[in-house]
Amino acid sequence: MSDQLRPRASLRTAVVWEVLKDALERRVKATGREALDVLDTGGGTGNFAVPVARLGHRVTVVDPSPNALFALERRAEEAGVADRVRGVQGDILGLFEVVDRVGYDAVLCHGVLEYVDDPAEGVRNAVEALRPAGALSLLGAGLGGAVLARALAGHFAEARQALADPTGRWGDGDPVPRRFTADQLTGLVDDAGIEVGAVHGVRVFADLVPGVLVDTEPGATEELLRLEAAVAELPAFHAVATQLHVLGEKRA
Template identity: 55%
Template sequence: MSDRTGTSAGGLGEGGATGPGRAANAARTAVVWEALAGLLDRLGGGAPLDIVDAGGGTGGAAVPLAELGHRVTVVEPSPDSLAALERRAAERGVRVRGVQGEIGDLVSLFPAGGTDLVLVHNVLEYVDDPVAALRDVVGVTRPGGAVSLLVTNAVAGALHRALAGHLTDARALLEDVEGRWGPGDPMPRRFTRRGVLELVGTVGLTDERVRGVRVFADLVPGQAWEGDVHAGRHLVELEKAAAEHPELLGIATQLHVTAHRP
């Protein structure tokens, strides 16, 4: 989610977009930002929160959150990404703390139970041990605080391979425990809805809520909406309407899970 922009809580990440490019971006990210806006309200009621973005890249999530007045720290292994984060924050006139490190470093970087919200977006696919990584996340989350997970959906991955004509890859992906179609698959791991919920339960998080992200945005031909602001807005509304339909979660490119530490 490194390309997100925006300042308002209600349309967090959409940036009041009017251009076709921004409308296209909003169609792919609006569901996550809508969920985060509600989560921020529930956690802080408008008060500034301490937020950690684990693997936050160049600050696509962190900078908009800082613009809302929250205290945000990005933990990111790439020094180039941290430099880009610093530039992005400076351009937007906000301060975001950047720390070089991995998700496994969280427990040494932050006090136990001291963070209101931890973002773990597009990270668990790449770590060696997702359970251990998420335990570290929970360890720095305060009781009553929340974790936001964004993971790649294995079922949708199989659908996309099949639509591209790679039928044997699609079957292999569905049958593989890590959700991979073979040695050449660039994605180290994908998750099913059941798998990510089992992971959340294993580390003791509760009150989980699952949304589908990019249910239609990656299936509708781009020429049908990417150059048309109005069509892009209609797709945003369609994505929001589809996000919590259980029947549609399987075709969502990503799954967004929010959960709380009891």
Template identity: 55%
Template structure:
């Protein structure tokens, strides 16, 4: 198996989200090809994508390589510099724009309804107001667009702390409204599935799918989870990718996933 380290599909930690997002973008692209005129890239209709908190471009560069235009909004100048280097190495600098900011300042950089898709991965845990963050993501979307929301799962941290022998912290996380295990917890808040669904729907988006992410990847030995498909014990990594994909949509398994992924859409008027 040939491994592409720049493709999120090659990592068990990102493969499920990548597959869901790419499939949704293909659907939008087919619909856009029927209705939109203008230049195309590699025979496809380029979509406009905003990746809020996209950091060094793990998703953005891969999406640009598919022919899309991606704007990455991130507060870290170091991360954005790394993004620009990664985009240059991949030959997609013209399709990737880096802008310093966050959900609270995104409209200082972008116009409303500028995007066919918004990625909001690992952001809602840290913003001051997650509900306002979801409304901002909705405001970036054109009708018919999609939002990909990835956030920490509050029930998973209870299991993780207990398995690590930190039973008191597991109990604290179980009872804490924000799913925090203590004052030294680096994550300000985590979400249950229903809470995350509610945030998305109350922002005016329609939930299309929910998946568990990193169900098993954080339970197996680190070497197996971190190795890309096709390297190291290839069969083990390949099987782990398949296991994550197969279990991701099953409620009984996604309840213990480290992260929850919601794919939502802004319905046409």
């Protein structure tokens, strides 16, 4: 079954995938080329790279994990897009040791900035890899979603800690090194030369709804997906989203 068809995977990726597909379609029309060059930084096993390749685009995945890149290769072969997916070991802070500058029509930077020492440098490198007017898709962990989740779990001190901590961590056991507000992410991309087109809240409700309800209630998954799509662009819900997605275009 395709990742895009699995209920759990859909709840995690549906909003970003629909936005990304639209952005790639716009780049196709703008460039006049059917196949784009897409860079997926931290793309791992190909959750987005393989579906993008299925659209006919050429995708380069940069990831530090050789195991992830091996899984990516196998996944691309199974999907019939091995000729359009290339995996390269590396990371976003050393990006131009493995890929060219100004070589891509779109760059995906999903779940990367949380784990790098210098998020601003990471964004600058992602933007420098773009051709003029290229599209940047940036996905980062949201501060508000973590605060809400800790509070709803009864961990009130940890929720308060996340609010006070400069990196948005709720304690030593927090597996996420850094979280962001929407203003922080848009500030990073703006400073790097990106014109912000849209901001989306991702997994606003999906991580709060009991899994048994989604799995057993008829039609629950589809309705939850519709609800997530309906609130994604509403700023009032960005403050409680588990993840934040920023889509923008490189300034000329």
